[in-house]
Amino acid sequence: MTGNDDMRHQGMRKKLVDALKIKGIKDEKVLAAIGKVPRHLFMDSSFLNFAYKDQAFPIGAGQTISQPYTVAFQTHLLQVQENEKVLEVGTGSGYQAAVLVELGARVFTIERQKELFQKVQYFLPEIGYQPAFFFGDGYEGLPNFAPFDKILVTAGASDVPPALKEQLKIGGRMVIPVGNETRQEMMVIVRISDEEFKTEKHGGFVFVPLLKGKVNH
Ligand code: SAH
Numbered sequence: 360m361t362g363n364d365d366m367r368h369q370g371m372r373k374k375l376v377d378a379l380k381i382k383g384i385k386d387e388k389v390l391a392a393i394g395k396v397p398r399h400l401f402m403d404s405s406f407l408n409f410a411y412k413d414q415a416f417p418i419g420a421g422q423t424i425s426q427p428y429t430v431a432f433q434t435h436l437l438q439v440q441e442n443e444k445v446l447e448v449g450t451g452s453g454y455q456a457a458v459l460v461e462l463g464a465r466v467f468t469i470e471r472q473k474e475l476f477q478k479v480q481y482f483l484p485e486i487g488y489q490p491a492f493f494f495g496d497g498y499e500g501l502p503n504f505a506p507f508d509k510i511l512v513t514a515g516a517s518d519v520p521p522a523l524k525e526q527l528k529i530g531g532r533m534v535i536p537v538g539n540e541t542r543q544e545m546m547v548i549v550r551i552s553d554e555e556f557k558t559e560k561h562g563g564f565v566f567v568p569l570l571k572g573k574v575n576h
Contacts (some may be wrong), residue, residue, distance in 0.1 A: 434458055435458070
C-alpha cells in the first residue's frame with residue numbers, strides 16, 4: 360500500500376461518515392463503503408486535513424475529486440447490488456470507482472484525460488482496488504462491454520448521451536447530472552424496455568463538464 364492508513368485516518372473517516380448522516384445520507388451500505396475507502400491516499404499528503412472534509416478538491420489536470428456527499432448521493436441513487444456490471448464515466452482520482460468496488464460491483468471506468476488515466480491505473484490496484492480501466496471518450500460508453508446493469512456519470516452532461524442509454528440493460532439505471540456549465544440536475548434514468556425510459560430528478564449539483572469528442576493525449 361502506498362502511504363499508510365492508521366487509526367487517526369480511520370477516526371477522521373468515521374467523522375466524515377457521521378457528517379454525511381447528518382446531511383441526510385441514510386444508505387448503510389454506501390456509508391460503510393465510504394467508511395472503508397482511504398480518501399486521504401487519493402490526494403497529496405500535504406492536504407491530509409482536507410481529505411475527510413465534505414468538499415471537492417483539485418487533483419491536477421484541471422480536475423477534481425468529487426465531494427463525499429455527492430459520491431454518497433450518486434452511489435445511493437445507483438442502487439448497486441453485488442456482482443452488478445457498472446460503468447463509471449469520468450474515473451478522475453478513482454475514489455468513486457473504489458467506493459463502487461467496495462459495494463461488490465464489477466466496475467468498468469473510463470477517463471479521457473491521459474494523465475489522470477495513467478496515474479489511477481497504477482494507484483488504485485496498489486491500494487487494493489481493481490476495476491477495469493479504459494482511456495477514451497465516455498460519451499460513447501464502452502459498446503464492446505455493454506450492456507451494463509448500472510451507469511454512473513461523474514461529470515456534468517449537456518444532454519443524456521444516446522450511446523449510454525443504448526448500453527443500459529432493460530431494468531438498468533443510469534445516474535447522470537444534466538444541465539449547463541453552472542448547474543446540473545441529478546437525473547436517474549431507468550430503462551423500462553427497448554424503447555421506453557423513465558426519468559426522475561433529484562436536485563441541483565455542480566460538476567466539471569462532460570466533454571464530447573476528441574480525447575486529450
Ligand atoms: N469520479 C471522479 C470525479 C471525476 S471529475 C472521482 O471520484 O474522483 C470528472 C472526470 O470526468 C474528470 O476526470 C474528467 O477528465 C472526466 N471526463 C470529462 N469528460 C469525459 C468524457 N467524455 N469521457 C471520460 N471522462 C470524461
